[in-house]
Amino acid sequence: MKFKLKVGGLLLAVAALGLASPLSQPVFEKISYNGYKVYRVSLANKDAVGDTPVIELQSRRSDSGTWTVDLAVAPSNIGAFEASGLHADRTVLSHDLGADFAAESRISVQSSGVSSKGALPGLEWFNAYHPYADHVQYWADLQAALPNNSELIVAGTSFQGRPIQGIHLWGKSGKDSKPAIFFNGNVHAREWITSIVVEYILYQIVTGYKSDPLVQKVLDNYDFYVLPVVNPDGLVYTQTTNRLWRKNRQTRSNTTAVGTDINRNWSVGWGGDGSSPVPSSETFSGYAPLDTPETAALAAYTRKLRDLHGIKLYVDWHSYAQVILLSYGYTCTGFPANIDEQIDLAAGISAAIAKPYNTTFDYGPGCLVLYQSSGNGRDYVTDVGKAQFGWGIELRDTQYGFVLPPEQILPSGIEIWEGLKYAWSQF
Ligand SMILES: [Zn+2]
Structure with missing residues (x-):
């Protein structure tokens, strides 16, 4: 297996690497x-x-x-x-x-100044971050703005009992009639930019379907299943208590440590390097595969979409690194059979993302371009979900980190939408 990936602006030819480094960090x-x-x-x-x-x-x-x-x-x-x-x-x-x-x-969670109460807000929604409850209302407003081609969905329930909810959108053939494009946001609680960029994508689809031929084409040919916040307990906790919280808020027997890394709890590669068996670790994998309610719900939803009409594209949205992560994360030496096709698509998306602001997004198998991570979602959706493209995308930036200034929300959405438009043109 030989292909080219892009790291740090350099194109690298890769045969295979055998590297491993367990991830553990104090909490x-x-x-x-x-x-x-x-x-x-x-x-x-x-x-x-x-x-x-x-x-x-x-x-x-x-x-x-x-x-x-x-x-x-x-x-x-x-x-x-x-x-x-x-x-x-x-x-x-x-x-x-x-x-x-x-x-x-000061300019976001406590007084965003934008509250959607039944009417879809315009682009001003993307000037600030928002409390979780406002996100939930925003999804309802998005759905109401395209009522004949969408419905609100619930994939499951979080550990603390919040619905894991989002929107399903479809085109002229009716609901559940086409292969899936499946997006998950904010699996890591502190990665606030991810849910609002996913909302920007939804905004472009909802408002574009009426007039934009490219949006009409992709929505007529694919069913979109979009869950902007798959870790609602964690997101709420970052807004009330600890801005740097990453995991879910699950308590367990035999430990006082709280939280499992939902993105290390999937069953493909579970428990390997790049995850931790220690409950206090930021990358705690759980006691068994799929033993967090959030991951179990997302895995079941993945299998449902696989069995319905297959999965064309899965993106688990993360921050921060500016990298398009292909499978695999759990191994640095094995690759999906269509890796060359995946690299080609990622290269085109990366080039399109760079158009508006010259933002650099590297791409390649996650284990090679970022770090090893076992039990992650994209590997599961690739292997069990049989997705053609099972990816994670790490959004901006490389300077401010998780506290991305609100002025960067809209540019981040704009450049990602450019990248996705390239994908739509290829699909
Ligand atoms: Zn993340």
């Missing part, structure tokens, strides 16, 4: 991040972050085989962190993470 249940600094460090081994307590925010393999890792450090640990020889090669991404969060929420 901090702090509500305040005042005075926390965020560093980007270059490390030989992504897990060798040193003895100083840190919160790992993101990591990725670099072209040279080293790792670029973003770490948040508490004020009391900054001195020791900076003194460590391990962190000599560092840049500061944020001087006060708590101040960043405060600025973000």
